[in-house]
Amino acid sequence: MSEFILSAKGITKRFGGFTALKGVDFEMAxxxxxxxxxxxxxxxxxxxxxxxGALTPDEGSIVFRGDDITTLPSWKRARAxxxxxxxxxxxxxxxxxxxxxxxxxxxxxxxxxxxxDEVDRILASIGLxxxxxxxxxxxxxxxxxxxxxxxxxxAHPRLLIADEAMAGLSDGEVVEIVELLNRLNESGIAIxxxxxxxxxxxAFSERVIVIVxxxxxxxxxxxxxxxxxEVERAYLGQ
Amino acid sequence: MNMDHTTVTSGVTQTxxxxxxxxxxxxxxxxxxxxxxxxxxxxxxxxxxYVASYVVLQFVLLATAWNVLGGYSGYVNFGSAGFFAVGxxxxxxxxxxxxxxxxxxxxxxxxxxxxxxxxxxxxxLRLRGVFFSIATLALAVMxxxxxxxxxxxxxxxxxxxxxPDTSGPFDSYVQLLAIVMCLMATAAVIVAVVVERxxxxxxxxxxxxxxxAAEAAGVPSLRLKLIATTLSxxxxxxAGAPFPYYITYVDPASAFSxxxxxxxxxxxxxxxxxxxxxxxxxxxxxxITQQVLTVTISSAANLLIVGVLLVIFVAVAPNGIVGLVRxxxxxxx
Numbered sequence: 001m002s003e004f005i006l007s008a009k010g011i012t013k014r015f016g017g018f019t020a021l022k023g024v025d026f027e028m029a030x031x032x033x034x035x036x037x038x039x040x041x042x043x044x045x046x047x048x049x050x051x052x053g054a055l056t057p058d059e060g061s062i063v064f065r066g067d068d069i070t071t072l073p074s075w076k077r078a079r080a081x082x083x084x085x086x087x088x089x090x091x092x093x094x095x096x097x098x099x100x101x102x103x104x105x106x107x108x109x110x111x112x113x114x115x116x117d118e119v120d121r122i123l124a125s126i127g128l129x130x131x132x133x134x135x136x137x138x139x140x141x142x143x144x145x146x147x148x149x150x151x152x153x154x155a156h157p158r159l160l161i162a163d164e165a166m167a168g169l170s171d172g173e174v175v176e177i178v179e180l181l182n183r184l185n186e187s188g189i190a191i192x193x194x195x196x197x198x199x200x201x202x203a204f205s206e207r208v209i210v211i212v213x214x215x216x217x218x219x220x221x222x223x224x225x226x227x228x229x230e231v232e233r234a235y236l237g238q
Numbered sequence: 239m240n241m242d243h244t245t246v247t248s249g250v251t252q253t254x255x256x257x258x259x260x261x262x263x264x265x266x267x268x269x270x271x272x273x274x275x276x277x278x279x280x281x282x283x284x285x286x287x288y289v290a291s292y293v294v295l296q297f298v299l300l301a302t303a304w305n306v307l308g309g310y311s312g313y314v315n316f317g318s319a320g321f322f323a324v325g326x327x328x329x330x331x332x333x334x335x336x337x338x339x340x341x342x343x344x345x346x347x348x349x350x351x352x353x354x355x356x357x358x359x360x361x362x363l364r365l366r367g368v369f370f371s372i373a374t375l376a377l378a379v380m381x382x383x384x385x386x387x388x389x390x391x392x393x394x395x396x397x398x399x400x401x402p403d404t405s406g407p408f409d410s411y412v413q414l415l416a417i418v419m420c421l422m423a424t425a426a427v428i429v430a431v432v433v434e435r436x437x438x439x440x441x442x443x444x445x446x447x448x449x450x451a452a453e454a455a456g457v458p459s460l461r462l463k464l465i466a467t468t469l470s471x472x473x474x475x476x477a478g479a480p481f482p483y484y485i486t487y488v489d490p491a492s493a494f495s496x497x498x499x500x501x502x503x504x505x506x507x508x509x510x511x512x513x514x515x516x517x518x519x520x521x522x523x524x525x526i527t528q529q530v531l532t533v534t535i536s537s538a539a540n541l542l543i544v545g546v547l548l549v550i551f552v553a554v555a556p557n558g559i560v561g562l563v564r565x566x567x568x569x570x571x
Contacts, residue, residue: 054450078456090451092444094512103444106437107456151455 005030005190006051006159010060013046020046022214023060028192030158033185035205035222036194043214044194045087048161051192052084053077065158079108083157085148087164087194091136098123098132100147104155119154126150126180142173149180159190166197174200202226258435262428269424273417280413288416290532292484294525295416296477299423300498301505301517302430303473307466308503309511310439312446314371317358318502320378321471323385323493324351325478330391330399330488339402340418340480347479348472354381355471359464366449382494396489399482415480426473430514438465474502497541501525504548510560519559 006028013021020043028034038044049055051062053074062070069077083104092100101119123129126146131139136147145165152160162181166174178200185191195201201208201222208225210218218228225231280287300318308314325347332338332346354377362373386394401411408414433439445452445459453459482488501524509520524547528540555562 052454054454073460074450074453075456075458078454084454086451086454090448092447092451094443094447099440103440103452103457104455106440107458155456 004028004063005032005065007063008051008060009062011047011050011057011062012059013043013050013055013057020214021050021057021211024211024214024216026209026216026219028159028190030190031185031188032190033181033204033206034190034192035201035208036192036211037196037198037201037208038211042211044211045163046214047211048084048163048192048194052082052161075107078104078155078157081156081158082161083152083155083159084161085145085152085163085165087167089141089144089148091139091144091147091151093136095136096133097128097136097139097147100136101150101154104151108155110156122150122154125153125183127176142169142176145169145173145177146180149177149184153184157189159192160184161192161194163194164196165193166195166200178204198226258431261431261435265424265427265431269421269427272424273420276416276420277413280416281409285410285412288410288412289484290529292412292416292419294522294529295419295423296481297501297505297521297525298518299419299426299477300474300502301509301521302423302426302514303470303477304502305506305511305514305517306430306433306473307463307470309506309517310434310442310446311463311466313463313466314503315374315467315470316371316499316503317374317376317378317381318474319494319496319499320374320381321351321355321474322478322481322498322502323378323381323490324354325475326481326488326493327385327391327478328475329479329482330397333399333482334390340483344418344422344476344479348476351475351478352468352472355467355469355474356464358471359467364460378494378499382490385490385493392488394490396487396492397482398487399485401483401486411483415484418480422476426476427514427518429469429473430517433466433469434514438462442466500541500544504544506558508547508551508558510558512557513560516558516560523559 004027006026008024008026011021011024011026012019024047036044036048046055050057053069053072053076056071060070061068064077064080064082067080069080072080092103095103098119101122105118120129123132126149128143128146128150131143136144139147149162149165165181166177169177174197181191181193181204193201193204205222207220208218208222209216210225210231217230218225276288276291280291300322304315304318328347328350329340329343332343338346358374358377362370365373385391391397404411404414408417441452441457441462444455444457445462449459478493481493485492505520505524506517507520508524509518510516524544527543531539531543551558557564
């Protein structure tokens with residue numbers, strides 16, 4: 001078995017004549033915390049959509065925990081252990097907060113059946129236990145972000161993709177979400193954080209990769225990557 | 239699926255299973271009681287009572303069948319008349335080929351329509367929203383064209399169907415048909431309860447709200463939608479199976495009737511699509527109103543009243559009668 005939990009090689013994705021990703025390579029160790037940055041439209045979301053199964057790459061391969069998952073649909077990848085949150089929260093509005101958490105618990109098979117109080121424990125860990133029976137329509141933006149992460153957590157993932165989980169939040173709320181992600185990571189979940197808030201990326205990530213115009217231009221220790229001349233030029237505009 | 243559906247979720251806890259079982263038993267009891275009531279009351283009012291009851295109960299069955307797909311998953315089927323007609327023509331075909339009795343024709347019609355539902359689902363469920371709806375409409379048109387050009391089952395000119403002799407405890411064949419339809423509608427409602435309160439309904443509710451997010455949460459959306467299209471098609475086919483014996487002359491215009499297509503969608507929308515009882519209430523309300531209008535004014539007023547009610551409900555109560563009841567309950571808390 002490879003030392004990597006995830007290994008993506010030569011990921012290329014085209015939309016008509018536009019090439020959104022050009023042969024991106026990416027590897028990730030179990031339990032690693034990786035920040036994924038890049039300007040708007042650089043291909044970050046396309047890349048994580050390829051990893052999570054919302055899109056199928058035109059070229060390249062993705063191996064997760066030793067299995068080739070390149071062509072698997074997203075629900076099979078979720079069952080394999082890849083969970084994600086969305087850039088814009090996508091709660092199941094017709095279900096309660098509790099039922100939102102229950103969906104992955106019900107549909108993702110486990111070696112051991114989930115414990116009866118698991119929903120309550122997840123809700124408590126994301127601070128939404130008191131709103132368990134509320135509709136997601138009544139939640140604030142930060143609560144919706146937490147619900148997204150709670151639902152991902154209920155999928156019992158080995159890899160979590162947090163797609164701009166802090167967009168539109170205040171400084172205090174950003175700290176809350178970073179703490180939550182840290183707690184999830186401490187439980188052994190590898191996390192890819194796609195984020196524009198550099199303070200959060202630097203505080204959270206062990207490694208940062210930078211995608212610009214569909215190409216990976218840097219990959220390494222966060223502060224080193226930030227000093228990379230190409231990153232400064234392309235991403236920070238200096 | 240290899241998983242325990244009983245331990246965690248509110249949709250499928252032991253308490254919910256007990257609640258579901260209680261509801262199923264109550265519906266079954268109501269269906270049997272209604273069948274007995276039909277026999278008793280029908281003896282007073284004569285065969286017309288059975289004719290009218292048959293139509294209303296047929297719509298309960300059709301509305302429930304439509305809701306299994308359209309209500310629970312949000313995929314709107316405009317081709318319900320096509321599935322109904324498949325059931326109807328399966329009876330005609332089996333009658334001509336083997337002189338098959340109704341007890342054979344009903345499950346056979348369900349299976350044929352269910353398989354067509356499965357095939358349609360497999361081919362078209364990758365389409366979303368209005369594109370799926372257009373595909374189902376196209377299916378109904380294709381089926382109608384096929385029947386119009388198939389002279390063995392009557393083609394465009396239609397076919398006469400002779401009712402079998404009435405036997406057993408029944409006074410007339412129409413009475414038998416009304417009782418059969420009552421029992422089939424009851425069974426369909428029980429199927430809807432089972433679907434709604436199981437992992438299938440829970441998954442369908444998730445993908446109705448957001449299919450991409452549901453898949454990311456492990457919901458096998460295509461598989462669930464195929465279950466829903468097959469079940470929905472099966473129930474619509476079953477609804478159409480006794481129709482030739484009810485109407486005795488079947489042509490494409492009556493089997494693929496606009497009234498069936500419109501009522502089947504309008505009744506769940508007016509009753510409410512979120513629960514099993516919305517389509518039942520909608521079908522009873524509209525079906526009985528239409529029967530009363532047919533006797534008191536004209537059968538031509540039927541579709542008019544459906545249209546008017548549909549416009550009112552879409553504008554004032556988009557979640558139907560179920561939504562109004564829920565709002566009322568919440569306001570009293």
